[in-house]
Each structure stands twice: as C-alpha cells, then as structure tokens.
Amino acid sequence: DAGVIQSPRHEVTEMGQEVTLRCKPISGHNSLFWYRQTMMRGLELLIYFNNNVPIDDSGMPEDRFSAKMPNASFSTLKIQPSEPRDSAVYFCACQSKGSTNEKLFFGSGTQLSVL
C-alpha cells in the first residue's frame, strides 16, 4: 500500500490566488481528516469526513477554506483567496473502517507558502 498520498508536496503562490490541496487516502479507510501545522498553533484539526460526509468542520478558520470528498478515494482542501497567514504545512490523515480510537495514518503533507 502506498499510504496516504498528498499533492503537491510544496506550493508557493501569491496572495489572492486560489490554492487546491489534494489527498488520496488508504483504500478502505473511511474517515479522513485535514490538519494544519504551524509553529505558532501546532497541529490543528480543520475538518473530518466519515464515509465521504463532512462531520465536523468547526476547525475551518474562515469561509475562504472549503473541503470536499467526492468519493472514498479523493479529497480536496481549497483556499480562495489565499493569504500569507495561511502559510503552513497541511496534512491529510485517514483512519480505518470501524475504529474510533485507532491510529491515524498521515500523508507527508503539503508545505504551502503564500507570498
């Protein structure tokens, strides 16, 4: 298994541009999470899905952020318009079916820099 695949690995963009981050979870894992990591705030949960349905998006910072999971094998996190304070590492993680407290599998992250 290739694990959780995130793309791009690095993204540099200018303020005001739209940014789309992509995630392919492990096959059969039915919970998917988007986290943001910064030096100031550590690791923050933005949103998570169960069976492709958004369950809790209370961590999404603003309306500029949106996430979708059109099917079990793909999710996107979009920022429009982007701002310099959105610069962070964004992680996608998944969890296997039927578990509530079992481990999360993380992707390698997308390093986003908004200039």
Add this chain to the structure above:
Amino acid sequence: GNSVTQMEGPVTLSEEAFLTINCTYTATGYPSLFWYVQYPGEGLQLLLKATKADDKGSNKGFEATYRKETTSFHLEKGSVQVSDSAVYFCALGGYNKLIFGAGTRLAVHP
C-alpha cells in the same frame, strides 16, 4: 473541553541519555492516549498507545504509562539515539478524532 499539554522543547540530549517528555491531559470519560512521532519532512506516525488506566504502551524502546490519578502519559526512553531526533506529539482520543499537544522537539547529538 478535552486538551493535552506537553512540555516545551526543544529537548537536547547526548546519545545514550535518558529521555522524559511530559504530557498531561484534561478529559471527560476515559479516552485512549497516544504518542505520535514526526521525523523531518514526514507526516506523523503512531509510536505507541494506551487505552485504559495503568496500561503501558511501548515501541522501539519508548514507553508511556496511562496514569489516571495524575492525568499523565509521560514518554520515556532509557537510551536515546541520534535517529530518535524528531518532534513528539502526545494525543488524546476523542470520538472519531484525536486532540494533539503542541509537540516537543527532541535533538540528540553524538
């Protein structure tokens, strides 16, 4: 609400030194507790876990014991190696999601 507090880093040690990274938590009920490790340029990966009071999780020489009376889950290793240099996250398991501490950076030098 539920929360996790970790000791601030960085922690700098010489190879073969003893390691302790403190973690305390606040929670309702009886959550599972976890330690995750993040190596440079990678995502987090599970290091160990404990699901109930007095359980000891262990992996790769690391250990942590779920202490309900002190609401703690301190990470320990008897002899660290340079390859243990990473950021360590304590986490608390809520329904369908984990709450992470801020992370503690460990640097081990030869």
